[in-house]
Amino acid sequence: MSTNLKTIDELITPVVLLDRARMDKNIQAMQDALDAHGVGLWPHIKTHKMVEVAKRQLAAGAQGLTCAKVGEAEVMIASGARRIFIAHSLVDVRVAPRLAALADQLDELRVAATSAGQAEALARVAVATDRPLKVVMAVDTGLHREGVRDIEGAKRIAAIVAQCPQLELAAIYTHEGQMYGATPEEQVEKANEVLQRMSEVRDAVDPELPLWPGCSVTAKIMAATGKVQVARPGAYMFGDMSLSVSSQVMERGDVAVHVLATVVDRPEPGLALIDAGTKVFSSDKSRSGLHGIAADGRDIHAAALNEEHGYLRGDDVDSLKIGDRIQLMPPHVCTVINLTDQVAVVEGENVVDFWQVAARGKVQ
Amino acid sequence: MSTNLKTIDELITPVVLLDRARMDKNIQAMQDALDAHGVGLWPHIKTHKMVEVAKRQLAAGAQGLTCAKVGEAEVMIASGARRIFIAHSLVDVRVAPRLAALADQLDELRVAATSAGQAEALARVAVATDRPLKVVMAVDTGLHREGVRDIEGAKRIAAIVAQCPQLELAAIYTHEGQMYGATPEEQVEKANEVLQRMSEVRDAVDPELPLWPGCSVTAKIMAATGKVQVARPGAYMFGDMSLSVSSQVMERGDVAVHVLATVVDRPEPGLALIDAGTKVFSSDKSRSGLHGIAADGRDIHAAALNEEHGYLRGDDVDSLKIGDRIQLMPPHVCTVINLTDQVAVVEGENVVDFWQVAARGKVQ
Numbered sequence: 001m002s003t004n005l006k007t008i009d010e011l012i013t014p015v016v017l018l019d020r021a022r023m024d025k026n027i028q029a030m031q032d033a034l035d036a037h038g039v040g041l042w043p044h045i046k047t048h049k050m051v052e053v054a055k056r057q058l059a060a061g062a063q064g065l066t067c068a069k070v071g072e073a074e075v076m077i078a079s080g081a082r083r084i085f086i087a088h089s090l091v092d093v094r095v096a097p098r099l100a101a102l103a104d105q106l107d108e109l110r111v112a113a114t115s116a117g118q119a120e121a122l123a124r125v126a127v128a129t130d131r132p133l134k135v136v137m138a139v140d141t142g143l144h145r146e147g148v149r150d151i152e153g154a155k156r157i158a159a160i161v162a163q164c165p166q167l168e169l170a171a172i173y174t175h176e177g178q179m180y181g182a183t184p185e186e187q188v189e190k191a192n193e194v195l196q197r198m199s200e201v202r203d204a205v206d207p208e209l210p211l212w213p214g215c216s217v218t219a220k221i222m223a224a225t226g227k228v229q230v231a232r233p234g235a236y237m238f239g240d241m242s243l244s245v246s247s248q249v250m251e252r253g254d255v256a257v258h259v260l261a262t263v264v265d266r267p268e269p270g271l272a273l274i275d276a277g278t279k280v281f282s283s284d285k286s287r288s289g290l291h292g293i294a295a296d297g298r299d300i301h302a303a304a305l306n307e308e309h310g311y312l313r314g315d316d317v318d319s320l321k322i323g324d325r326i327q328l329m330p331p332h333v334c335t336v337i338n339l340t341d342q343v344a345v346v347e348g349e350n351v352v353d354f355w356q357v358a359a360r361g362k363v364q
Numbered sequence: 365m366s367t368n369l370k371t372i373d374e375l376i377t378p379v380v381l382l383d384r385a386r387m388d389k390n391i392q393a394m395q396d397a398l399d400a401h402g403v404g405l406w407p408h409i410k411t412h413k414m415v416e417v418a419k420r421q422l423a424a425g426a427q428g429l430t431c432a433k434v435g436e437a438e439v440m441i442a443s444g445a446r447r448i449f450i451a452h453s454l455v456d457v458r459v460a461p462r463l464a465a466l467a468d469q470l471d472e473l474r475v476a477a478t479s480a481g482q483a484e485a486l487a488r489v490a491v492a493t494d495r496p497l498k499v500v501m502a503v504d505t506g507l508h509r510e511g512v513r514d515i516e517g518a519k520r521i522a523a524i525v526a527q528c529p530q531l532e533l534a535a536i537y538t539h540e541g542q543m544y545g546a547t548p549e550e551q552v553e554k555a556n557e558v559l560q561r562m563s564e565v566r567d568a569v570d571p572e573l574p575l576w577p578g579c580s581v582t583a584k585i586m587a588a589t590g591k592v593q594v595a596r597p598g599a600y601m602f603g604d605m606s607l608s609v610s611s612q613v614m615e616r617g618d619v620a621v622h623v624l625a626t627v628v629d630r631p632e633p634g635l636a637l638i639d640a641g642t643k644v645f646s647s648d649k650s651r652s653g654l655h656g657i658a659a660d661g662r663d664i665h666a667a668a669l670n671e672e673h674g675y676l677r678g679d680d681v682d683s684l685k686i687g688d689r690i691q692l693m694p695p696h697v698c699t700v701i702n703l704t705d706q707v708a709v710v711e712g713e714n715v716v717d718f719w720q721v722a723a724r725g726k727v728q
Contacts, residue, residue, distance in 0.1 A: 012458050012728045046671060068672040088672060089628035089637065091687050094376050117686045118629045145673055146629050146637060177670065264453035265482045265510050273453065273510060279702050280727055283647035306541065307410060307698060308432045308452060308727075309509055322481045323455050334671060338643050339703070341725045361705045363644055363672075364376045 005351045011344055013262040013325060014276035016336060018238070018343040020352065022256035024056065026237045030219065031060040034231055039223040042066045042085055044214060044234035045076055047334045049359035050343070053237065054079035064108070066214065066232045070098050071362030077105050078358075085110035085136060087173065087214070087232070089146055091121035096128035103131035110170065114138040114146035116156035126166035134170040135161050136212060139201045141174040141194040151204045158205045171230070172202045173212040180217060181287055184248055191221045195228070217247045240333035241286045241293060257343070258295045258327040259336065261310065263320045272312040272320045276328075277305045282335035292328035302328060369715045375708055377626040377689060378640035380700060382602070382707040384716065386620035388420065390601045394583065395424040398595055403587040406430045406449055408578060408598035409440055411698045413723035414707070417601065418443035428472070430578065430596045434462050435726030441469050442722075449474035449500060451537065451578070451596070453510055455485035460492035467495035474534065478502040478510035480520035490530035498534035499525050500576060503565045505558040506542040515568045522569045535594070536566045537576040544581060545651055548612055555585045559592070581611045604697035605650045605657060621707070622659050622691040623700065625674065627684045636676040636684045640692075641669040646699035656692035666692060 005011060034041045043057050044066040054065055054076055064083030067073040073084045083106060090099075090111055103109040111126075113119040113135045126133050137157055140147035148154045161167045176194045179187055191213075198211050213222050214232030222228045235243055239255035259281060261274035281291050283305065291302035291310065298316040305311070310328075312320065320326065330336045337343070337357055345353040369375060398405045407421045408430040418429055418440055428447030431437040437448045447470060454463075454475055467473040475490075477483040477499045490497050501521055504511035512518045525531045540558045543551055555577075562575050577586050578596030586592045599607055603619035623645060625638035645655050647669065655666035655674065662680040669675070674692075676684065684690065694700045701707070701721055709717040 010458070012456065014727055088639065091628050092376065092626060094374070114629050115631050121686055140631065144631075144635075145670065145675070146631060149632060262456060264455050265478050267479050267504065267508075267510060268513060271508075275452065276727070278646070278648070278699060282642070283699070284642070306509065307702075311509070322485055335642060335647070338671075339725065340727075361703065363378055363640070363704075 007349050008260065008346060008351060009349070011260065011351065013260050014280045015260050016340045016343045017258050017260050017327065018345050018355070019256045020345050020347055022254055023053070023237050026239065026250070026254060026256060027056055027060050030233065030236050031062070033220045034223045035061065037223040037226060039228060040230040042212070042230055042232045044068070044087070044232050045072060045359065047234040047238060047337065049337060049357045050355050051076065051078045051358050052355045054081060057237070063230070069363055070095050070102070071364050072359040073102055074098065075359040075362055077102070082106055083108040083110070087112050087136070089114040089118045090125055091118055093125050093128045096125055099125065099129040100131050103129065103133065108134060110134040110136050112136055112138055112173070113157045113161060115148060116153055116160060119157045119160040123160055123164040123167060126164055129166065131166060133167055135167050136171040136173045137169060137205070139172055139174045139198050141176055141197045142178040143175060145175070147174060148201060151201060154201045154205050169206065169209065171210045171212045172198055173214060173232070174198055176213055176215045176218055179215050179247070180242055181246060182217070187218055187247070188221055191218045191225070195222070195225060199227070216243055217249055235333055238333045241290070241329055241331040246287045252329070255329055257333050257336070258329055259292065260325060260327050263322055263324045263326065266320065266322055270313060270317060272317050274310040274312060274326070275308070276310050277308045279307050280336070280339060281305055281310065281330055282332065282339060284332040284335050286331035290331060292330050295327040295329050300326065371713050372624065372710060372715060373713070375624065375715065377624050378644045379624050380704045380707045381622050381624050381691065382709050382719070383620045384709050384711055386618055387417070387601050390603065390614070390618060390620060391420055391424050394597065394600050395426070397584045398587045399425060401587040401590060403592060404594040406576070406594055406596045408432070408451070408596050409436060409723065411598040411602060411701065413701060413721045414719050415440065415442045415722050416719045418445060421601070427594070433727055434459050434466070435728050436723040437466055438462065439723040439726055441466070446470055447472040447474070451476050451500070453478040453482045454489055455482055457489050457492045460489055463489065463493040464495050467493065467497065472498060474498040474500050476500055476502055476537070477521045477525060479512060480517055480524060483521045483524040487524055487528040487531060490528055493530065495530060497531055499531050500535040500537045501533060501569070503536055503538045503562050505538040505540055505561045507539060509539070511538060512565060515565060518565045518569050533570065533573065535574045535576045536562055537578060537596070538562055540577055540579045540582055543579050543611070544606055545610060546581070551582055551611070552585055555582045555589070559586070559589060563591070580607055581613055599697055602697045605654070605693055605695040610651045616693070619693055621697050621700070622693055623656065624689060624691050627686055627688045627690065630684065630686055634677065634681060636681050638674040638676060638690065639672070640674050641672045643671050644700070644703060645669055645674065645694055646696065646703060648696040648699050650695035654695060656694050659691040659693050664690065
């Protein structure tokens with residue numbers, strides 16, 4: 001694809017559009033909200049996977065980055081980040097040489113301890129890495145994924161970490177992913193439950209440890225409690241149906257990522273086919289079962305997807321003609337970005353840049 | 365990733381494994397079945413997206429390749445293919461220069477006519493391309509996606525094609541995707557319905573036109589009828605839960621692609637967490653609602669996925685320890701391959717090559 005395009009109209013579809021001004025506004029709004037309460041921001045890069053986005057988060061004031069995989073952290077070195085937390089259960093000594101190389105390029109490399117059994121494996125990795133690693137302990141607060149289930153488990157992790165000379169227990173984290181789908185009122189209530197659970201574990205292990213929850217739905221709520229020291233939201237700078245329509249933590253007009261698709265057929269009344277299917281949108285659906293909605297407010301939605309086709313339905317779908325282009329807000333932005341090699345960065349109708357999704361596919 | 369690895373045990377997970385011997389067996393079996401009835405094979409590369417796989421399909425006797433997107437066709441030139449069919453509703457004159465370049469590198473470039481409205485747009489693309497293009501007309505046979513809905517629509521397409529000097533009507537196609545989920549008995553019955561529908565349209569337009577259905581579930585059934593001239597299956601050389609467990613058109617032991625993952629946590633009895641989630645498996649599920657099953661026959665299945673985690677359940681899951689590795693058969697291989705940049709090619713326990721998924725992300 002040529003990089004000297006000037007307008008959206010010149011792009012061949014399907015293509016992921018990133019509105020830079022909206023993204024910058026969202027980055028600043030989150031930073032301001034956390035700064036107001038003295039809460040640090042370590043955004044999770046699993047959503048954007050782009051060096052250019054991380055640079056902007058760091059420039060706005062983010063203290064560090066959260067990554068899911070070692071491969072993501074390796075890519076993110078180019079952002080200039082000095083502190084990275086790999087929030088995944090590392091157990092494989094085969095990654096020790098890569099962790100050592102990462103640690104040598106950073107001021108601080110943090111790793112996760114997610115159960116006593118995993119902590120034992122982590123200690124072996126740490127010894128093989130032979131670098132000082134800060135440990136953030138995972139607490140299950142309702143998602144029932146990784147994280148200690150009880151106080152006893154937390155104490156066992158703390159003991160294992162204390163016995164490993166390379167490891168130092170430095171914080172408590174959780175991913176409160178069960179927040180998705182909660183109403184704004186429920187979000188406050190559930191956030192307090194999450195904090196209560198984290199605090200109980202923290203107080204039993206070391207009352208001085210900071211709390212590091214992480215979810216775009218609750219980041220600002222958590223910061224306002226004055227009880228957390230770091231937030232690790234992922235999707236807040238882009239947004240999607242989940243954060244705007246479902247969780248209502250941002251306006252639809254602030255969502256910064258859309259899929260531009262072309263109507264390639266109108267086989268019957270009430271149905272328009274577009275050139276984007278699961279290989280662009282992923283198979284993720286909104287809570288209401290949709291794969292996307294028209295960004296301009298028309299009643300047009302992606303009701304179904306095949307791999308290379310989207311099926312548009314809705315009261316306004318018959319206004320669409322073959323060859324028309326339409327911008328659709330995806331239900332879940334993380335998996336959309338994860339499918340594309342690059343995004344078109346736009347300001348209004350102008351394409352101002354193409355950014356590579358450099359950490360795409362770095363699952364190892 | 366180093367390319368001089370010798371065994372699967374040395375790989376860092378998650379990683380997609382491709383068993384070359386099984387794939388070659390599947391390629392040959394499909395070719396033999398079609399050859400026995402004089403039916404041509406134009407495999408759809410949307411499943412594998414790899415030049416090396418296309419080369420093997422062509423070497424075994426495939427006449428041409430089917431692609432979903434222009435970008436896929438551009439990548440597949442390197443396979444040595446001389447004939448390519450782009451089975452998607454092209455409507456955008458912006459792709460004309462790329463189509464012209466493709467046509468100049470091939471003996472035959474085929475494009476799809478999927479409705480009268482789309483055919484009008486296609487004719488404008490063809491004029492701008494200014495190259496001879498063979499047209500394959502789409503007939504809806506039950507999937508209710510692209511394709512003519514009635515005889516009248518077919519005649520209108522034929523008339524539009526006849527008036528465009530660059531276009532020549534050359535075949536009739538369908539994708540009988542509704543076959544997925546049908547029992548073997550239903551498959552034969554439904555295949556006959558599909559052929560009946562295609563024949564009615566064909567006979568009204570031009571009784572000499574060949575029929576080109578395309579689906580891995582029904583390719584051999586279609587060939588055995590003696591009524592089709594070309595089959596365009598996609599997933600047959602790899603297989604997955606859909607083709608083996610659900611549709612029962614191949615043995616589980618012939619499935620050639622698996623995801624190798626590591627057990628990274630055992631947070632509670634009955635649950636094992638692996639380091640592979642939707643960003644490896646995609647969000648697609650099997651008909652039974654699973655995201656993967658143990659390849660070795662143990663009762664272990666991926667019951668749920670987050671982006672970077674899989675939740676393993678089943679009667680045998682408590683046999684898994686942290687650090688254990690497990691191979692899982694995915695429900696839908698097409699979307700798994702579409703997420704990875706490369707696959708590890710294996711023969712037994714040995715890693716013999718890494719193949720790039722070169723057409724991955726080529727959605728334009």
